[in-house]
Amino acid sequence: MTLAMPIQQQVELIGKLHPWYTEWLAQLGLHTSVQNVAELPLVTSEVLEQGYYAVSSRTEPGLSVYRTSGTSSGKRKSIYYSESDDERYIDAKMTSFQEWLGSDLPSVRKALADMGTGHAASTAVTIFEKMGFVADSLSFSSPIEEHIARLDTFKPDLLYTMPSILDGIAAAAPAPSAFGIKKIIVVGEIATLEWQANMAERFGIQRSDILDTYGSIEIGAIAAYSHELGKYVLSEGLFAEALPAEQIDPSFSPLQENEGVLVLTSFVRSMFPAIRFVTYDVVRDFETHIVNGVPRQTFRCISKRIGSELKHGEKISLYDIEEVVNRYVHDAELRVRISGNKLAVHIKSKTLDEAMIETIQQAIEVKIPEIGEMIQNRILSGIVVTKATDNEQLERGAVKAKKIYS
Template sequence: MSSSSPLQRQIMRICQLHAWYGDLLAQSEIQPHACEISELPLMTSALLEKHYYAQQARQEAGLSVFKTSGTSTGVRKAIYYSEEDDEKYIAAKAESFREWLAATDSAGPNCRPAVIKKALADMGTGHAASTALTIFKQLGWQAESLSFELPIEQHIAKLEAFRPELLYTMPSILDAIVSASGEPHLLGIQKIILVGEIAPPEWQSNIAARFGIEPQDILDTYGSIEIGAIAAYSHELGQYVIDSGIHAEALPAELIDERFEPLQANEAVLVLTSYVRTLFPAIRYVTYDVVRDFRTVTINGKERQCFSCIAKRIGTDLKHGEKISLYDIESVVHQFVHDAELRVKLIQNKLSVHIRSKSLKDEMLVHIQHAIEHKIGDIGLMIQNRILEGISVTRAAENEQLERGAVKSKKIYF
């Protein structure tokens, strides 16, 4: 490995900013100047809790700090961004959005060039939300934001009053907007950028139709507070393409933790090394996200890493319910109904799929149940082996609240 390789430069930078990481390498007799990436320790949640999240509050000038859910000790996680981290994230996001808009405006006979003058950020808290207005203003757009905590009626009122051409939001908020507005195509939204939750292609196609736009007018992005921007979905490739500033690995679950059971043959746990992130030690960071069909492709003459979807997330508490993929369940349901909102629960070893949809007919419920059991291998096997007692598919009343709080989040409730 060259002494000036991007990996070696990043290792030295991380050692400077996180002294414990240098100590960790020294204890394992790893030479930062002469090691392969596979020799470096995996940045697991246990390692981060011991070193990064337990550190004294950082005091450097210009820091941004984001607090997330607690560690095993009950202490909330503090994740830091330097000014450099923020600047690189904002620049990369702005360029990504600009390239996507240029590509969709020239792709295919059904794509109408979109003139974006106004953009609305309607999402949760966190790094993506806090930087959205800055990104929009760099792109020359009039930008406003809306808190996800507001009642959905206020989301609709804002969209009707502001009339943005571009909406930057989360899939669960978009579900709620579509359900509450009745005629979302009248809102005038031409482009949608998604962040934060799963968005299967079937769901994206159904949402696009409701807004009177094409699926490629939706950009689904994948990121995390720890890494920043990670990947974006290419409708042309049918793949999530990983950002060029990141090196990804797809590792067997049992290599991450020997207690994890093996995944399907085309599945692996995504592990990321960022060459641009500094105030988080993003070297072989274990995301615990399970991706499918990880591979390297050539795009415009350059090799890029990609995967077909994030199937599920595994965690350190080793629930057997983590074998179940919400992505797969949503994909099946959206083959039957175009306007489905789901609440999936696993209670006392029984899987409950509760659906709100104006187009759902009662006779479809048994067919959806059969499809979930027979098209999703893990679920069928769990029922066959009596790990799951069965599946219940029910319909929600039109005015029934599926969410907790202002909007629901896409996850399996235990």
């Protein structure tokens, strides 16, 4: 696939805005006058900690700053956006949403953003207002009863939310289809096709009426699911690679043959050094498709993360676990947790019975052979599948609710 513009131009821009990047290249015997992305080093989490996150707070006018989880030093990460970065992000989101809505766009008048904090949440109302919608937002920290009440009073045509929040709404509402929601956009966590189909049925819409989007605070908009292709399509202005895990870090275990770690180079981001940025997200079936006569990079799904954020993450696919559970339980709200060396899958469902629990447990082992191997090798002591009580609130700190992608 051809790059959006010469890589040298982007490297020079990043070097000017982030002098440590140019100094780092020089230490490696490299220069900014490169002609090929593959000539450049990978920007790993360690590189960012030593460079980007170690720099003093930026004071240029017009910057937005988003703070996320801490570094190994205990200092919280500060990720910056310039005004042009924000404008490009908003434009990318608008383009994605408009392409998906297509001829249904005129039927959407009101949009509600019901999600977490961060970049996606802070820009949602602006995006929808620029699209001509009446827009409002709701804090994810509000009790679920407030989410239900707001949906009842505002009656949005389009709901923009996170999968775990949508799980909670669907579980708490007597009849989710009664809200009259026509379209749903999700962001922030894994959303398998089975989960999307189950959720569409509960809200009285088609699976194609749900748009799963993928992004990160570092990059911005990354990809959106195409129901026509059955793949996630990378946003314009990005160049992606899917690399073997061992190329990222020799200590990482090999992935499946059709998997690779997503590495991104952005030609629309300036206040973050997104040049061969390692996302640590594992994608499947990465390839290039011709879409409307233009080559676009695609992948089938994100299966998991690798690296230090999730122990055993190189082996355990959260995507596959969710896919299995939703195959058997259509109203499942689940959390996956690794405690010590035990994998726990906790399911909240009105239809789950005790007989299904052992079936689900066995199906997970069959679906993910690596789990069976880890149990056999005593890396994991086993899988525990449990059912939540009807009035139990599932914690947001568990792996399933973790920000796998946003």
